[in-house]
Amino acid sequence: MNQEGKSIYEQYLEIVSATPEVDSSLLQKHVRNLRESEKYLPIGMTFLFITNSSKQKYEFITKNVEYCTGLKLQDLYEEGVNYIMSRIHPEEIKKWHAIVGEIINELLKLPEDQRLKANFQLQYRLKNGSGKYINISDGHIPIALNDDGIPYLFLSQVTVLGSGEKAEPKGILMCLNNNNEYDVIFKTPDKAGNIEIFLTDREIEVLNYVGKGMTSKDIADKIHVSKETVDKHRKNIIKKMNVNNVVEAYSKAKRADLIE
CATH class of the missing domain: 3.30.450.20 (PAS domain)
Structure with missing residues (x-):
C-alpha cells in the first residue's frame, strides 16, 4: 500500500x-x-x-x-x-x-x-x-x-x-x-509516560479476577454484586489506567506490581 x-x-x-x-x-x-x-x-x-x-x-x-x-x-x-x-x-x-x-x-x-x-x-x-x-x-x-x-x-x-x-x-x-x-x-506511544495508578481495592480485586479469565457475570457472582456494578468497575479501570481494554489494564497493573 x-x-x-x-x-x-x-x-x-x-x-x-x-x-x-x-x-x-x-x-x-x-x-x-x-x-x-x-x-x-x-x-x-x-x-x-x-x-x-x-x-x-x-x-x-x-x-x-x-x-x-x-x-x-x-x-x-x-x-x-x-x-x-x-x-x-x-x-x-x-x-x-x-x-x-x-x-x-x-x-x-x-x-x-x-x-x-x-x-x-x-x-x-x-x-x-x-x-x-x-x-x-x-x-x-x-x-x-x-x-x-x-x-x-x-x-x-x-x-x-x-x-x-x-x-x-x-x-x-x-x-x-x-x-x-x-x-x-x-x-500508540503513551505520551503521559509512567504515571502513578490509583485503583480502589475493589477495582484491584476485579482486575485480579479478569486476569484469571473470569467474565463480568463470574466476577459478580464471586464478589456478590450485580454484573452492572462489575461492568462499571471495568469501565473505571480502563479510564483511570488510560488503556484500551481490561486485558491491557491487567498487564499494566501486573508490571506496576498492583496485582498478584
Missing part, C-alpha cells in the same frame, strides 16, 4: 471495495450470537455491531446503540461508516486516520492464518445524538478475509468511557498466540 497522495486507510478501502457479497451463513451465525449477547449488555455503556469495510456499512447493530450514543439505528444503517466518521472530533480525525493506517499496515504483515486471531482497538471522541462529545473505546475482531487474505468483515464493540474529556486518540493491535494470550503487535 504505497499509492502516493492517499492514506493507508483510503488505499485499504479501495482494495477491499471489490470484495464479493458476504457469506450469508457466516453473517447470520454472528448476528444470532450478537442478538443473544445483547440481552446481557449494560444499557448505556456498550453496543455491538458487524462492520463491512468493503461496502462501508453496518450489517447489524444492537439496538442499545441509541441508549449509548443517542444516534438513530436508521441513520447508522442508511449512512453507514461515513456517518460515524463524520462525527469524530475534528481535532482527532487526522490522528485517527494515521493510527488506523498503522494498524492496517501491521495487521497485513501478520501471516494470513493469524489475521483472524487479531484484535484492534481505538479510543477517540465521538459526537453523540445531542451534539455533545463522548469518549469511546472502539474494538474490532476480523471475522472474514477476501480472496487476497485482507480482512474486510469485523465483529465490533463500542464502550462509552467518558463525557468528552480531551484525550489523545490511541490505538492498539493484538494477536492471540499459541497459549491463547494476546501479544501486542502495535500500540
Whole structure:
C-alpha cells in the first residue's frame, strides 16, 4: 500500500471495495450470537455491531446503540461508516486516520492464518445524538478475509468511557498466540509516560479476577454484586489506567506490581 497522495486507510478501502457479497451463513451465525449477547449488555455503556469495510456499512447493530450514543439505528444503517466518521472530533480525525493506517499496515504483515486471531482497538471522541462529545473505546475482531487474505468483515464493540474529556486518540493491535494470550503487535506511544495508578481495592480485586479469565457475570457472582456494578468497575479501570481494554489494564497493573 504505497499509492502516493492517499492514506493507508483510503488505499485499504479501495482494495477491499471489490470484495464479493458476504457469506450469508457466516453473517447470520454472528448476528444470532450478537442478538443473544445483547440481552446481557449494560444499557448505556456498550453496543455491538458487524462492520463491512468493503461496502462501508453496518450489517447489524444492537439496538442499545441509541441508549449509548443517542444516534438513530436508521441513520447508522442508511449512512453507514461515513456517518460515524463524520462525527469524530475534528481535532482527532487526522490522528485517527494515521493510527488506523498503522494498524492496517501491521495487521497485513501478520501471516494470513493469524489475521483472524487479531484484535484492534481505538479510543477517540465521538459526537453523540445531542451534539455533545463522548469518549469511546472502539474494538474490532476480523471475522472474514477476501480472496487476497485482507480482512474486510469485523465483529465490533463500542464502550462509552467518558463525557468528552480531551484525550489523545490511541490505538492498539493484538494477536492471540499459541497459549491463547494476546501479544501486542502495535500500540500508540503513551505520551503521559509512567504515571502513578490509583485503583480502589475493589477495582484491584476485579482486575485480579479478569486476569484469571473470569467474565463480568463470574466476577459478580464471586464478589456478590450485580454484573452492572462489575461492568462499571471495568469501565473505571480502563479510564483511570488510560488503556484500551481490561486485558491491557491487567498487564499494566501486573508490571506496576498492583496485582498478584
